[in-house]
Every structure is written in C-alpha cells, then in structure tokens.
Amino acid sequence: MAASTKCAAGGAGSSKAQCGAQDATEDSLRLYRTMLLIRHFEESVRRLAAAGETPGLVHLCSGQEATNVGVVLALREGDYIASHHRGHGHCIAKGAPIDLLLAEILGKAPGICGGRSGSMHVVDLPRGNLGTNGIVGGGIPLAAGAALAARARGTGEVAVCFFGDGALNQGLLHECMNMAAIWNLPVIFVCENNGYGEFTAMEDVTAGPSVNARGEVFGIPSIAVDGMNVRAVRSATLAAAARARVGEGPSFLVCNTWRYGGHHAGDKQDYKDNDETKRWEALDPLITFAHTLMAEKRASRDDLAAIEAEVAGQVKAAVAFARAAPQPALEALEAHVHG
C-alpha cells in the first residue's frame, strides 16, 4: 500500500506524477475504509438490536455505503447534510466519532445528543450534520434552508438532503425543489432509491415516467447514478456541488441502491424476491470496490485484510465504550426542554 508522507510534505525524491498516483491511492483507500467502517458499525448495531440493547427501532444502511460515502466525501468540511431515518452511514461519513454515535443510539449520556435522540434524530451541528430524521422527507427543507442561508452569507457552502424513494411522493419534496429552482439554491437533492418504502415496492406507489422526471419538471438537472459504485456517486456529487458553488443552483441525483436488511432491524423481508436480492448482492459496493482496488494495484488482499482488522477493532472498542457508558442522569431530564 502506498505511503504518502513524502508527497504531503512535498519532499525530495517524489515526482509530481508519483505523488498524484499516491494521492489517488490514498483517496481510494479512504473511500473503501469509510464504507467498511459503516458496514461493521451497522452489523454491530444489528447485533445490539437483536439483543434488545437499542431503545426503539433502528434502520440500518448496510448495502447503501457507496451512496453514503460517495456523496459525503465529495463535500467540503463546512458543507451541510440533512439525513433520514436510515442515517448512521451519513453521520459516520460526515465525521461523527463512532463511539459517541453508538452511545447516542443506545441512549447513553456521552452520546452526540446526550442520549436524547437515539438513532433517528442525531444532530451533529459542529460537523454540518443537520440530523437524521424520523419524518419521511423531513431533512429536505432543512437542507434547502441551510442552502438559502449559505447563499445569503455568500460563504459558498453547499447543502445536501438525503431521502429515500418513499419521499418521492411527499409534498415537501416538490415544494422545496420548486423553491430551490426559482431561487437557484446551492442544494443537492439525493434520492437513495433502494426500491422499497417500508414493505412496498417503489414502482407500485410512484407515478410518472421516471424518478428523474420529479426534478426535471422544475428544470433541475437530474441524473440516475449507480448507487453501488462509490466513484460514480462521488463524481456525480462533485459535479453537482461545483454547479451549486458557482450559483448555478440545485441538482437532483437518483442513486439506485439496495438495503440488505429489512425496513428496520428485525424485519424478515418476505416481500422481496430472492432473485432480485441475489442480483443486488452481486453488486455489493465493498466487494466490487475491493476488486477494483486490487485490479488497479492500489492494494493487495493482505492490505485490505489489514484495513478490515483495524476497522473491526475500532468498532469493537466503540461497542465496549457505548455499552459501558452511563444512562443520562435523572436531573438532566428537563434540560433543553422549552416552554
């Protein structure tokens, strides 16, 4: 695996071309590592949920890592995201420490929101994360508002809202797309289309010629993206963010992807067809990207195994931390309550 300390320091003995190649390798490995971290994190949450240790429902994003990571790792530090109910991967990609995120999901005191939010309302403002959200489509106006504020300040940030295919028929989406288009807001609408809303197939409840058409009708550039391919997602997001930063307004990315788990941890998914499941599993974003990295000679099988062992260790430590963490104190019950 390439090391780039020489390049980062601009040191002697490293040509521009070598440094470019090393940077590209580091960048690719960062995409891989972040996706892997999300997968291990979610699989640990699945086990904790099965053991009854997560208060309330958890919705896991295993399978959707390329969309999570491809979008967020195309953004700059000050940019905003607004997530949805399946949002742990977005939080991790935006830099949330996994021990504090897991403590939040378990409702523990050191959690990112003091144990008050659980899985579905994790707000991490220092990292520009406007929150996971239990209301279908609820993050859309939050991102549009952050984009409006960024434009008013003239500071160049971009805001992304993630939503599932279930939000395609929410009035909120259409109101915000209309407003973002007429005001040229620097917002990127990202539909993580995993084919199902709860237990219902998307095409059974969604009218119109295509999902893209939902954005096109407002004059918003709208494209379908291979949501299992992290590089494809990132390039599409970089292009959308570049347009937004120079005042060209919103974009709509329809990332076609797949959730491995059910609607919530514990859903047996008998509404899905086995052949369809197998077809999507063959596109697993981690397995296919690992093959790409090896084919491009950016990493060997051993390199990837070492990354996996490291990530597994980090998640194991986060689980131990979160499980041992205290519950919020009773005296803190009414803190942050207004009225």
Ligand SMILES: Cc1ncc(C[n+]2csc(CCOP(=O)(O)OP(=O)(O)O)c2C)c(N)n1
């Ligand atoms: C406004 C609103 N309506 C209904 C619900 C109940 N609900 C929770 S998740 C969900 C389905 C969401 O599906 P989708 O957006 O496709 O996301 P996915 O779960 O597939 O990732 C529904 C209907 C809700 N939380 N909010």
